[in-house]
Amino acid sequence: MFGRATTPGRGPDRRAVLSGCGVAVIMALLVGGIPGVITGLVAGPAATVLIHRKAARGSHEDRARITADLPFATDLMVACLQAGQPVSAATETAAAAVGGPLGQRLSWVSGQLRLGADPEPAWMALAREPSMGPLARTMSRAAQSGAPVADVLTRLADDARQASRTASLAAARKVGVQAVAPLGLCFLPAFVLLGIIPVVAGLAGGVLLP
Known part of the structure; x- marks a missing residue:
């Protein structure tokens, strides 16, 4: 259907493990002998971890983009429905307009609806992804x-806009914290040299000198 979401904090999925095993086998065959086996044993787990991290980053980016695009997509679906289009056509119009990961998922649902699938399970197939859960339910x-x-999509659009604003504020605060930390590290040596060392030197001189 589309790429499986990677849940934060969970280990590598089967795809990453199989890819790592493939890398291990290839490296073992290329190097050959005992060195090849050792190289494969090292390269396989390393490749598995790298593939898992890349998938996790991609999944996080997809969730962020879906959260940002969802208000516009739902507003567009509402406009299409109010213009008299069926749900499948409204969903496909929104999918074509937003594109990206949200567009892919909406396009899949629209295709299922056009083929005559039951709307409830078609939409609930998206609920496995947290970012798609509100729309699917x-x-x-x-x-x-x-x-x-x-009507229900209008309420969802309002909720999605609030969630998008909250996510944007959280991201802005995170950037602010990340920007302050390097500045603190830069000013810390100067603070120690100009503020703490003279005080310590003065106290030590008063204690040691007669």
Whole structure:
């Protein structure tokens, strides 16, 4: 369907492990003999860790972009629905407009709906990803209850905008903290030399000198 999300704090998935094993085998064959076996034993786990970290970074970037794009996508779906388009067409229009990871997932759902799939499981397939959970559950509940989709999406768009603003503020605070830390390290030696050492020297001189 689309790339599996990597959950923070969990170990490498099967794809990373298999890739690491492949690297280990290739390195063992290329080097040959006992040195090749040792090289493979070292290269395999290292490759597994690198692939897992790369996948985790990509998953984090996808979640951040989905969070940022979700308000616009839901607003666009609402506009399409209010114009009389069916859910599948509104979803495909939003997918084409936003693109990226959110567009890929919406396009998949739209394809399932056009093929006649049940809307509830089609949308809930996206709920495995935390960033897609609110939209998936909202659309699934609307399909179950028969509630007007445009109304529930309008409320979701408001919630998504609030979540996006919160994420942006958190990112800005993180950047501020990261910027202050190097400045503190730069000023710390000067503070020690100009503030602490003279005081210590003065106290030591008063104690040691008669």
